[in-house]
Amino acid sequence: MGYKHNIEDVIQRGIELVRTQGYHNVGINQILKASGIPKGSFYNFFPSKEAFIKAALESYGRDYSAWIRGLLQTEDPSPLSRLRSFYRILIDANEADEYAGGCLINTVSNEVGRNNDIIGEAADNGFQKLIQAVAECVELGQQAGEITTNYTALELAEYLHAGIYGSFSRMKVTRSRAYMDRWYQMTFDFITN
């Protein structure tokens, strides 16, 4: 049967709160309330807020990179087309989310990544997972002659990552998908053969 509360539930609720509202802006009590868990159970599972967000980043990174891989491994025979499709879906998802937060890793990384080594490292690990998933598809696109080979697949994946995440930053205050759409158009214009 198991006990009443479930760690994974708490993590998912916490992810959603922190992703949309920020690390320091969300208190433990808020997470307790949202997940219906008492404080004792929370601190039984996690020794600190820092440990909680580390676990959240790891869970999010796993799920997110798996989601990316799923989207990049469809039956579409063109790697470039799959890559384009992925970014369109990502942009659509952010619009559907009303530009509320973008990516948890980005939110946390920007807020505390530089000032907290444990969180910073967890964020970096997460980013690398996402970038790696993209790089694999980029490489296939290069092999298929669809994407420029002037740069390595990893360099291109990092370029894509920086660009879309920079667009997220503008998106958050403009609350518009225009910047992401323009980024999409221009970037694929630049990197395709």
Add this chain to the structure above:
Amino acid sequence: MGYKHNIEDVIQRGIELVRTQGYHNVGINQILKASGIPKGSFYNFFPSKEAFIKAALESYGRDYSAWIRGLLQTEDPSPLSRLRSFYRILIDANEADEYAGGCLINTVSNEVGRNNDIIGEAADNGFQKLIQAVAECVELGQQAGEITTNYTALELAEYLHAGIYGSFSRMKVTRSRAYMDRWYQMTFDFITN
């Protein structure tokens, strides 16, 4: 003679603290201590922390965009060369700063831009100032035939903005200029004729 304390001093100290440590991670008391101002004076100048950061964003946006304009209006006759030089200096500055914070507007925007309309709007205004300063030089580069005219100057400036700020995000957790350098190389490869 004037009174003992000076608003602009307090703003500059606050900017530096918030830029490197984040909005919620820096308390009023920290700003008071750093600028040697008592609480009564602070709240005499600013009605709230929110009002303070709004003033800080405005001051920072003014100074930063003026700094950009200065760097983009040298005696170098090539707009493209001036633009390249500006981004090299910007990247160098972030390295010299030990990747501590990047841009105040970006830091605050990512942390609270979506959850606080007053701060979000101030951040957006600041971003627009910076992008506009870059766009003017991009346009000159287009007129000189150095930069692609497939996109408007504003679109290209926004693209540059998103890219370098996305690189900042990676920079913060990797504490390395590698991502910015690669972004620089690739972007100018893409946008030049």
Add this chain to the structure above:
DNA sequence: TTACAATTAGACAAAACGGTCTAATTTTAC
């Protein structure tokens, strides 16, 4: 000089913060 306004100064307050603690309950292992 005098009257008024702005600034200075920091004690104080209410609320929120992360985290601790003890006791009751539930599950697991033997």
Add this chain to the structure above:
DNA sequence: GTAAAATTAGACCGTTTTGTCTAATTGTAA
């Protein structure tokens, strides 16, 4: 069934948070 371990529950604690308040001081304008 029984003992040990894990989980649940929330009252409680010390600290820190933003913001208020009153009184003294300083500057300004008549």
